[in-house]
Amino acid sequence: MTAVSVTELRRAFDGTPVLDGIDFDIAPGEFVSVIGPSGSGKSTLFGLIAGLDTPDSGSVVVGGAPAAPGRAALMPQKDLLFPWRSVLDNCSLGLEVQGVSRARARAAARKLFPAFGLEGFEDARPFQLSGGMRQRAALARTVLQDRDVLLLDEPFGALDSLTRTDMQLWLQQVWLRDRWTVLMITHDVREAVLLSDRVLVLSPRPARNRHDMRVPLARTRSLATLTDPEFV
Numbered sequence: 001m002t003a004v005s006v007t008e009l010r011r012a013f014d015g016t017p018v019l020d021g022i023d024f025d026i027a028p029g030e031f032v033s034v035i036g037p038s039g040s041g042k043s044t045l046f047g048l049i050a051g052l053d054t055p056d057s058g059s060v061v062v063g064g065a066p067a068a069p070g071r072a073a074l075m076p077q078k079d080l081l082f083p084w085r086s087v088l089d090n091c092s093l094g095l096e097v098q099g100v101s102r103a104r105a106r107a108a109a110r111k112l113f114p115a116f117g118l119e120g121f122e123d124a125r126p127f128q129l130s131g132g133m134r135q136r137a138a139l140a141r142t143v144l145q146d147r148d149v150l151l152l153d154e155p156f157g158a159l160d161s162l163t164r165t166d167m168q169l170w171l172q173q174v175w176l177r178d179r180w181t182v183l184m185i186t187h188d189v190r191e192a193v194l195l196s197d198r199v200l201v202l203s204p205r206p207a208r209n210r211h212d213m214r215v216p217l218a219r220t221r222s223l224a225t226l227t228d229p230e231f232v
């Protein structure tokens, strides 16, 4: 059983090939990073896995069925929190859109708040949160959709490096607890190696598979891992 299976995936825009035959499988519960030069087609790949776009050829299977909206939850590069909704109402939004009642959606969101470091900020507005808290709120909203696969598009790209390291170690903790299947785009090789079971490296556009590397470092990884010779 694979959580995501991408086969011979091709996509061009206006005659310019962007993805040129991408292949990989992701096992359930695996944490996989995607690295590639800017403009190589990583977000395009995520759009196809999320079922928001259609390939020119090839296939994407998510949880045993062709990719379609609702099978994978996408956390886009910008957190897209609505400024007029409270933090709790932002997090429950995905469930409400799925038709869950507001009360049940809010109760489900509230349960996540302690582990996501958001307790006490349920009624705050997004502008009252730090950058790290905004990203945790956006991730909570993504996780709450309860999909087979999480697609995280540069989740920590806008954070300063200290906050970013804290967030990486925090994400590892919640992932070790819940074992979601995660595909994460990052430009940060250190982040990819610290968090992932595997790192997929794409070539410059048109993107092809360049490397598929397993990260043999034991879990739980910590700050000390960053100076471990094997990590370096």
Ligand SMILES: Nc1ncnc2c1ncn2[C@@H]1O[C@H](COP(=O)(O)OP(=O)(O)OP(=O)(O)O)[C@@H](O)[C@H]1O
Pocket: 013, 014, 018, 036, 037, 038, 039, 040, 041, 042, 043, 044, 045, 205
């Ligand atoms: N809907 C679209 N119409 C036309 N061109 C597009 C469309 N979506 C993406 N592209 C082009 O496809 C290429 C790849 O874009 P994409 O956003 O997938 O790259 P990326 O690897 O995610 O980049 P970055 O790392 O900078 O975020 C770019 O040249 C972009 O202009």
